[in-house]
Amino acid sequence: MKDEDIFDILDGIASEEIILQHKQQLLKNPDYQALFKEYTETHALLTDVSMEKTAFNFTDKLMDRWEFSQEVVAVRKTSKLPVYFLSIMAILFVLLFIAILPILNNQASQVDISKPLRILQDKLFTRLFLLINILVALFFIDKRILKPYFQRRMGV
Amino acid sequence: MKTKETDHSIIERILAGDKSGYKDLANRHKDYAFTVAYKIAGTREDAEEIAQDAFIQAFQALPTFNQEAKFTTWFYRIVFNTALMFKRKNRVQTDDIETSQSAQFVSANTDNELKIKEQRFYIQQALNHLPPDDVTIITLFYLKEQSLEEIAQIVGISAETAKVKLCRGRKKLAEIMIRILGKEVKTLIQ
Numbered sequence: 001m002k003d004e005d006i007f008d009i010l011d012g013i014a015s016e017e018i019i020l021q022h023k024q025q026l027l028k029n030p031d032y033q034a035l036f037k038e039y040t041e042t043h044a045l046l047t048d049v050s051m052e053k054t055a056f057n058f059t060d061k062l063m064d065r066w067e068f069s070q071e072v073v074a075v076r077k078t079s080k081l082p083v084y085f086l087s088i089m090a091i092l093f094v095l096l097f098i099a100i101l102p103i104l105n106n107q108a109s110q111v112d113i114s115k116p117l118r119i120l121q122d123k124l125f126t127r128l129f130l131l132i133n134i135l136v137a138l139f140f141i142d143k144r145i146l147k148p149y150f151q152r153r154m155g156v
Numbered sequence: 157m158k159t160k161e162t163d164h165s166i167i168e169r170i171l172a173g174d175k176s177g178y179k180d181l182a183n184r185h186k187d188y189a190f191t192v193a194y195k196i197a198g199t200r201e202d203a204e205e206i207a208q209d210a211f212i213q214a215f216q217a218l219p220t221f222n223q224e225a226k227f228t229t230w231f232y233r234i235v236f237n238t239a240l241m242f243k244r245k246n247r248v249q250t251d252d253i254e255t256s257q258s259a260q261f262v263s264a265n266t267d268n269e270l271k272i273k274e275q276r277f278y279i280q281q282a283l284n285h286l287p288p289d290d291v292t293i294i295t296l297f298y299l300k301e302q303s304l305e306e307i308a309q310i311v312g313i314s315a316e317t318a319k320v321k322l323c324r325g326r327k328k329l330a331e332i333m334i335r336i337l338g339k340e341v342k343t344l345i346q
Contacts, residue, residue, distance in 0.1 A: 046279065058186055
């Protein structure tokens with residue numbers, strides 16, 4: 001008899017023929033008796049094994065984790081910072097082009113870029129430009145690093 | 157009534173925006189998922205982490221779940237894979253499990269409780285010697301909620317291979333039990 005047949009007997013799915021063979025073996029073969037006993041005992045132990053219970057707060061902990069992961073996804077999905085940045089850059093480019101166009105028309109042969117250069121070299125413009133950059137950088141650091149860090153720390 | 161609700165109708169509720177469905181789904185399958193994870197991982201702490209990770213993965217993948225398939229087969233496959241990944245990442249020290257679990261005997265109040273705890277302990281010890289797919293096949297088979305075909309799907313093999321693995325796994329388990337307990341196996345089941 002094969003091991004598979006013995007387990008079929010234990011599982012109650014063996015054919016009549018196998019059951020008959022098994023009964024005959026049980027009567028005359030001591031080795032088979034020992035093997036069948038060994039498998040029967042293991043089978044009985046496994047059958048007695050019941051469902052394990054989770055900790056009482058399993059579902060609450062899971063729901064907290066799930067809600068937190070959802071919030072992170074939501075923040076990521078609603079972040080339109082790159083879109084805003086590109087839109088502003090596009091508008092500035094168009095405005096600059098419109099501002100330069102009359103100059104180009106008047107001096108078709110020779111382009112005078114001293115005027116725009118003078119604006120760029122202006123101290124007030126430089127300070128304003130720096131200030132805007134710092135504000136954008138701070139906003140970015142707050143949204144991407146500080147806010148998620150404190151949310152995680154406070155367990156929100 | 158919510159208790160008679162099928163898995164599919166809970167999923168439909170979730171997909172329609174009802175967030176309470178997640179809780180219903182978790183409450184319905186948490187013990188089963190935890191049991192499978194526990195048999196593979198060997199400790200309650202790891203099993204809880206595995207079961208939680210599996211639920212999060214399943215929740216995230218719910219919109220892609222094929223409504224014609226059986227939810228439990230799909231979900232237990234996630235539990236099995238999560239447990240497998242966890243086992244690969246954290247090699248569990250068998251000695252630690254033995255120490256932590258043998259301490260459980262002290263808290264048993266009656267002879268019957270002690271016997272059940274002993275049974276669980278030695279079965280778990282024996283299961284720790286088997287590969288995760290064999291453990292999963294044996295566990296799911298004896299929990300009697302899945303057919304052999306479904307168990308095969310969960311582990312990602314054919315039904316024929318699952319049957320062969322189940323037989324080999326039980327044979328090996330019997331050998332391990334004899335090795336661990338000698339002739340005491342009989343007294344354990346009496």
